[in-house]
Amino acid sequence: MTEEDESRWVERAVRGDAEAIAWLYRRYAPAVFRYLYYRLGDAEVAEEMTSEVFLRALEALPRYRQRGRPFLAWLYRIAGARSRDYHRRCRRQDRVMPERPSSPPSPEEEAEAHLTAGELQRALAHLTPLQQQVIVLRFVEGLAHSQVARIMGRSEGAIRILQYRALEALRRLLAEAGPGEEAEC
């Protein structure tokens, strides 16, 4: 699908077209979920919050203006704000959320990967939000540097440096981390 195609769907959605809104939801909800999963560390909460992100987007859609950035970038911004709110609430409640990946990978997959989604999430939780985002977009979503740069609204050079620092930090964290730590809310 070209950017023009996406732009047409977005235009229709801005005008309140239910079919276009459903199309955008089906296309981007999985990516928003993964982003939230790595920010929150809880699949159930990430699922719930994914639909909340789209409800927020629905409220704001009439005011949305296309300015050359992907629609997904706007959704990530809403998701980022929602996850920050969530973390703030959690800190106030001071409660510990149990680790709960969306569905546990099989032992074969674990053995092959040497790094589980849960381990990655726990390590990511110690990175800055920008570092988290660049890791998720580059290595989970598999996007190129140029695509990540457009989504995050930064230059490719800045993204490369961000990626380097994020990988350095992640390598240190994974080397230090003990097994079985629980993800905090």
Add this chain to the structure above:
Amino acid sequence: MGIKKKAELLAEYLEGPWPGRPEEATDLLPLLELARRLETVRRPELRPEALAAGLIRVQERLAGRGVGPRRRLWRVAWALASFLLALILGTAGLALAAEGSLPGEVLYPIKRGSEQLRLALTTAPDLRSALLLSLAERRLDEVAAVCSPAVCPGDLLADLGNQTEEAAGEIERLPEEEQVEPLKRLVDLTTRQQEVLRTLLERAPETARPGLERALERSRQGQERARQKLERHGQKPHPDRPSAPPGGGPKHTPGPKHSPSP
């Protein structure tokens, strides 16, 4: 090697072929290895039932809040209706305020505009002739109110004659049996016109006379035609108030004689 150079090189290796073990990439190897591991981490997927449930929530909100074009259309319609209502009320209020205005006053053009609008909207010949007679009576009242022997606006005198002739023309278009009453009203109007105009003319200086004389002559001609028609209908109009030549008739001081509410 600086951080920028390292970051560029790392990005190059990540998007290009595996570097093997060149000298410059030695300290990047752990990061390349980590990147390879990250790429093999199983991606958490949104469960299909959660995807469907989320879509239902979005669609319910969409239906419940009516963010669609229909609601927007209603908003536009309401805004338009409110604007039109305000416009109508404002215009009506202004027109009402302008009703009592006289030539030369700020609201007078609004009064005349309102009259033209009513005239344009009145198409039935009987109503139209009655309206034109009322408007001609208004002009007469205005002449009586604003004219002095020395000064009387030429366009006001012209309007007086024009509207009287228009009313006469409209009466002629009525069926014969409906013409009698409007013709009597026309004769009465022209009689009063001549009284007012003669009074002005008696004391008018030479410079002001031609306009007044022309208006008087038009009024007399109109009245003569109306009288002849009435006689054809077997009617005798107002024998006690005959038309008279300039200076020869009964004296009347100019002033409002009639306050019509057309």
